[in-house]
Amino acid sequence: MRITDLETPAVVIDRAKVEANLARAQAYADQHGFKLRPHIKTHKLPILARRQVELGAIGITCQKLGEAEVMADGGLEDIFIPYNILGEAKLARLAALHERIRVSVTADSLVTIDGYAGHFTDPDHALPVLIECDTGMGRCGVQDVEEVVALAKRIAGAPGLRFQGLMTYPPRGRALEVEAWLQRAVEALEAEGLSVELISNGGTPDMYEIAGITTATEYRPGTYVYSDRMQVAFGHRTLEDCALTVLAQVVSRPTDDRAVIDAGSKALAADIAPVPGHGHVVGYPEAVITTLSEEHGVIDLSECSRKPEIGEKLHIIPNHVCVVSNLFDEVNLVEGDDVVETLPVAARGRLS
Amino acid sequence: MRITDLETPAVVIDRAKVEANLARAQAYADQHGFKLRPHIKTHKLPILARRQVELGAIGITCQKLGEAEVMADGGLEDIFIPYNILGEAKLARLAALHERIRVSVTADSLVTIDGYAGHFTDPDHALPVLIECDTGMGRCGVQDVEEVVALAKRIAGAPGLRFQGLMTYPPRGRALEVEAWLQRAVEALEAEGLSVELISNGGTPDMYEIAGITTATEYRPGTYVYSDRMQVAFGHRTLEDCALTVLAQVVSRPTDDRAVIDAGSKALAADIAPVPGHGHVVGYPEAVITTLSEEHGVIDLSECSRKPEIGEKLHIIPNHVCVVSNLFDEVNLVEGDDVVETLPVAARGRLS
Structure with missing residues (x-):
């Protein structure tokens, strides 16, 4: 046809342009020494998520549990959900997903952490939890380094949880400020003996503006797969x-x-x-x-x-x-x- | 639950409030002497469309053919599609729908009318066509009364089409202007011997502002079923x-x-x-x-x-x-x- x-x-999607967009971003990430964990919100298609992983992404990002469930059904095996997951029903779904694939989540409050701690209790199959940091976006996220340390301790103290690191969704065009925030948090955590395995930053435009800034170990670009007028x-x-x-x-x-x-x-x-x-x-x-x-x-x-x-x-x-x-x-x-x-x-x- | x-x-829908909203609008229409042909875009639910008809609506309005197909499947038998339907595939779908239920459409150009005329040729089962009038909204619709007359003649001259009347989606808060436009069109049509069986006006807010203005024989409110902040x-x-x-x-x-x-x-x-x-x-x-x-x-x-x-x-x-x-x-x-x-x-x- x-x-x-x-x-x-x-909706018409030009496959050759998708391939070029994916390859360009992966090469950029390789060059600058960080990993890609693409946000699938842009395409919502398992076939493109699998292609992103084939090309070098270490896993994918889903904003909601329901998206992660679809992607797990589609063969994706490592999914980060940067969201506070609350309530019995959603926590039970998260636990079911955790049995099937590698899944990690975020928290920005004791309420969220305590919810996770109540549903994940096996030290041999702990749930990795990152702390969401508000580095200037004004959405979710803890407000200061002291709070990061307090939450990290709570995670580290829960047998079925594993403190994995920090996550932020950055305000546009303020990369140095974001960088400084995250650096302060890492130093404060390390001073308390808490090691930061992973720092996850996000957003396509910022990813293309961070050359030379290296605190983030992973990026979560979404829009780069298609690009758009913005x-x-x-x-x-x-x-x-x-x-x-x-x-x-x-x-x-x-x-x-x-x-x-x-x-x-x-x-x-x-x-x-x-x-x-x-x-x-x-x-x-x-x-x-x-x-x-x-x-x-x-x-x-x-x-x-x-x-x-x-x-x-x-x-x-x-x-x-x-x-x-x-x-x-x-x-x-x-x-x-x-x-x-x-x-x-x-x-x-x-x-x- | x-x-x-x-x-x-x-999404949570309070059934009692829906009933009150529907009853209030029907009573208002009855009081002011016009018919309701509710736009289902607001709810997209056959059960509520059927309820609107039970309460006195003479049929429903769908903006797209695909919506009308769903509503016909849901038991609705009289559907107005105020849209220029173009192209072989859509015209074939329209013809199939016309075999099942009473359906009417609009046109604002000779291209659209000629498309209908090519697919509807049976004088005993003619397709009712209304002319869309741009009474100030600046979207679709013919620009002046001369164009209305020219298109009405073209419709009336096609054996398988029936000129039914005028349709407009009015600019907000300019009811008198809309009224004058439609009145001029009716007079010009009648002067040419073309009778106007139906005048369809639309929009919940305008419907509630037209008391005393009676040119429209039908109104197509959508939002009134639920209402909203706007x-x-x-x-x-x-x-x-x-x-x-x-x-x-x-x-x-x-x-x-x-x-x-x-x-x-x-x-x-x-x-x-x-x-x-x-x-x-x-x-x-x-x-x-x-x-x-x-x-x-x-x-x-x-x-x-x-x-x-x-x-x-x-x-x-x-x-x-x-x-x-x-x-x-x-x-x-x-x-x-x-x-x-x-x-x-x-x-x-x-x-x-």
Whole structure:
């Protein structure tokens, strides 16, 4: 099947671009001496997670337990869940997963640690726990080094848990500050005789800005597999590197300067990027997707020298690609103009 | 099962509030002399669509063919699809649906009409077509009355099509302008001997603002079934009327003024409302959900007299409820504190 035969809207993934994006990041990590543990939230596809591991990743990252369960079913054997997992039901699921594969988690409170300690009690099969550090993002994470030490001691004192190290999701563009924070924490831990086996940092843009900064032993990039308009705006990739597009059809041309496509926020998501518009229209660089409603995208063509016709199918590079993967039940892998495989997005919608 | 036993994040729908919202809108429509043809995009559930018809709706509205197919499977027999349906594959699906149930569509161009005319040729089983009018929204729709007349003639001249009337999705708060536009179109059509059987207007907020304006014979409200923070901001309902909440758990309390919940943009969606924050935290009226990432919601508690603890489950009223329905595979109907039924969101993710 040709791409243009796909029913719109549809997700189209260029396999060659994915391969190039994965290889480039792995080479970069090798060069700078850290490991990759890719975040699968961007693709939610076991086949791409396995490919990331084949190319050198030491495991994967899932944000939710449900995603990890899908990935374990898909053959992934080493999964980090950087999340506070709370409550009897989720802890029982975590324990079941821990029986099947290598799994590690984070905590940023005594409540979370005590929950783990109550469900994991076997010293010969301890659960690795990292402490989440708020190095400036203002989301989860402990606020200071003293708290890191206190939590690390609590983990180390629980027979069925193993203190493995530190995890952070860094604020954008503040790598030196993050670095200093983590260094202070490592020193304080080592002064207490607690060794830090692993430091996990995250985010594609920061990964490409850390050359020369070496505290992190692992990185958790997600978006690099496809790239998107936001990454291009950050200056790390070009539009040509973007491997995922949403194929949409022009369903209306109400005026000379306006086109409406059959992809709205339900297909492209409403996330904004540091560039105008809700996506890049391939082949029409002056076109601006000005507004999205759920099932319509409105495109301003006033600056376009050439304008698309009703019925024409357009490739749209989304602002934020991870959220697009969560909106489609299936995606199409393509080579050139041919659809070579249609895959279910196995970990889509795994919220808990 | 009790609501608090649900795995978070989860969608909770209060059946009694749904019933009250549906009854109130039907009574309002009856009082003002127009019909309801509810837009199912808000709930995507055949059981609620059937309930809307039981209570007096003359049929339903689906934005996409795929949604209409699901609703026809669910027993709905009269479906309006206010969309330009283009291309062989979709037109064949439309024809198949037309064999099963009463279906009507819109067009705003000759291209769309000619597509319909090529697939529907039986005068004894003609496809009803409405002309979409851009009365100020700036999305799809013809721009002026002359174009309405030209398209209506083309429809009327196609043996297998039937010109049924006019459809618009109105700009917010400009009811008199919309009314004048439609009136001019009706007069121009009647002057040409074309009768307008039906005028379809849309949108919950506008429906509640049109008292005394009677050109529309039908309204297509969606959000009224659940209501949400945006509707409350528009002044039509109160927070207590909101029937759908996302149940989320506090997973972190990094500082005294910050809570993080396990519901981010993948659960609450990133749509903004004309009030601050990404949702209303029931029971914590001063709490502000300041930022959403995919799996985390960050809540500012600095103005709260009382603050939630780690592990506590919170009900969040979303900003825009329709997009939330598209993010969950299933929803929970509740009565009081009890979950009485868990339903698959049958029309979720039907993009084409």
